[in-house]
Amino acid sequence: YNLGQMPNQYTTLKNVVKMEEEAKKLGLADVNGYAALGKFFRAYFFDQMSKRVGDLPMTEALKGIENTAPKYDSQKVIYTQILKWLDDANSDMTALAAKGETISGDFYFNGDLKKWQKVVNAYRLRVLITLSKKDTDAELGIKAKFAEMLGNPTKYPMLGSNPESLQFVWNNFNKYPSNPDNFGFDATRQNMASTYVGFLSKTQDPRVMITCEPAGADLKAGKLASDFTAYRGAGSGDNIDDMARNAGLTNGAGFAPGIFSFQNRARYYQTYAGENTFIVGYPELCFNIAEGYARGWATGSAEDWYKKGIKASQSFYGIAEGSNTMTYSKSGARDAADLVKYSVNFNFDTFYAQSTVKYDAASGIEKIVSQKYAAFFMNSGMEAYFNWRRTGFPAFSSGVGNGNSNRIALRWIYPATERTANATNYTAAITSQYAGKDDINDQMWLVK
Incomplete structure (x- = not known):
């Protein structure tokens, strides 16, 4: 039973960066629909990758030739940032929707940021549940974040039916x-x-x-x-x-x-x-x-x-x-x-x-x-x-x-490109997490 290598979503994330850059070239404000969606996409793809392998390059990633060997961030740091991205995306979409702003090229919700906002909050709840084994960690504040979201539906609107789902x-x-x-x-x-x-x-x-x-x-x-x-x-x-x-x-x-x-x-x-x-x-x-x-x-x-x-x-x-x-x-x-x-x-x-x-x-x-x-x-x-x-x-x-x-198996292995192009940081990451072996049967921080 071998899940193989982690699907490398950094290429997709580079497209997210380009989307954000193109929005700025159009003269949009720093807080715009594409930037808000970019926060959701970053949260989504880093979540998808991290829960497959563990620690990942994040804070130093996506810098292009400025940094071709980014250091790895711990899962706790990654998930702290994921939760922040999602919360910020929710706040941004509230402000943008109030001004009637939309986005183009959207075949999911036809540019309706209010619909995207409900998806963002549903995904944030998924992430909180993903972190259930860390619900006593005071720094993460899982319980408090969950209670805040469920206690304030005006600030955190949620999906209300199957048709409102993000679906293909x-x-x-x-x-x-x-x-x-x-x-x-x-x-x-x-x-x-x-x-x-x-x-x-x-x-x-x-x-x-x-x-x-x-x-x-x-x-x-x-x-x-x-x-x-x-x-x-x-x-x-x-x-x-x-x-x-x-x-x-x-x-x-x-x-x-x-x-x-x-x-x-x-x-x-x-x-x-x-x-x-x-x-x-x-x-x-x-x-x-x-x-x-x-x-x-x-x-x-x-x-x-x-x-x-x-x-x-x-x-x-x-x-x-x-x-x-x-x-x-x-x-x-x-x-x-x-x-x-x-x-x-x-x-x-x-x-x-x-x-x-x-x-x-x-x-x-x-x-x-x-x-x-x-x-x-x-x-x-x-x-x-x-x-x-x-x-x-x-x-x-x-x-x-x-x-x-x-x-x-309990996890995927890291992409082969990490072993060759970012060997020093890759070795440090598997040493700190898995005693030096990229083992599909080892437990990551998320599920310990």
């Missing part, structure tokens, strides 16, 4: 996976993971019927597609050869092969219309607020926000009260003739009353993070992994399929 909306004609042209390449090879499928099946959550196919072997055995036990995934730590063999076992004519569930054919492979992809989503915001309340960072109802998060995620998939029409492929193919429709009745109150779902303080963090994991399905980058690494929830499968001596 695909063109109507989508050639990215998954689409009909890629069906033979990946749809018949990529079965679903047992952690995801098992969690939704255990909680009798109809999201599993929208994202997954019932397993062919279970259909052959007489189970209906409406039976939650007909959905099963493979362990991510299973032997790859065993997994491939079990996924390809013949079930006879008319039934999909294998003993595992695949991605739902109708949702992901029937048309070229891509599914919207959250970058910073409203469901995550709800769960992050719930977790902060559950940790005692402020006074509020963790359960209310937990329920809002579940409802928001289910709403994303179109799950409604009453009868819901589902579709699966009995044969495993994607042609219209292979698709079968069926109905499933859903009542949120009945669903929520299950002991496996209903919030309780004793298992509150586990339930919040596990539901957040389900809501992260195919969106928000690696946040599901980062939340698991931080909390241990939900339990991930590990074994020979992981490689890495059956372990799930």
Whole structure:
């Protein structure tokens, strides 16, 4: 199991610097929409890089030929700056929006800084939750910052629905996976993971019927597609050869092969219309607020926000009260003739009353993070992994399929360019953090 090298976002950050410079060339004031967005982008990309590897060049980075060997800053320094960038971006956007200023070239929110401001604050809450293991650090002030944000919605406006999320909306004609042209390449090879499928099946959550196919072997055995036990995934730590063999076992004519569930054919492979992809989503915001309340960072109802998060995620998939029409492929193919429709009745109150779902303080963090994991399905980058690494929830499968001596790696390694172009500072960084070894199994400050 090897996550490889950290994605090098410094090139992207150089583009952010150029954006800020071009705004100044246009004669804009120091506080302008592009500069405010630049603070958010800096926070976003340094967060994405640092939580993959640890310490990074920051204060001396992005100087061009003025400094080609920048020193590394500690994660604590980096995250202190990230929180400041986000707070400053929020303040700047408040002032700019009040004057009616907008930006151009924005295909996310069409230049509306009020919408960007809500994303900035949602991301700041994500960062505070990312720092949950440091919530007793007086200098970081995690609890106080969380309480201030939740206690002052006028100063810190938040996302209020799925459409307000920062999300990538695909063109109507989508050639990215998954689409009909890629069906033979990946749809018949990529079965679903047992952690995801098992969690939704255990909680009798109809999201599993929208994202997954019932397993062919279970259909052959007489189970209906409406039976939650007909959905099963493979362990991510299973032997790859065993997994491939079990996924390809013949079930006879008319039934999909294998003993595992695949991605739902109708949702992901029937048309070229891509599914919207959250970058910073409203469901995550709800769960992050719930977790902060559950940790005692402020006074509020963790359960209310937990329920809002579940409802928001289910709403994303179109799950409604009453009868819901589902579709699966009995044969495993994607042609219209292979698709079968069926109905499933859903009542949120009945669903929520299950002991496996209903919030309780004793298992509150586990339930919040596990539901957040389900809501992260195919969106928000690696946040599901980062939340698991931080909390241990939900339990991930590990074994020979992981490689890495059956372990799930805890970090990425630094880019090779750091070892060659910035060797002295790189060596000092791994010595101070990881006893001199760029080890994928070592723990960074963030999760200690």
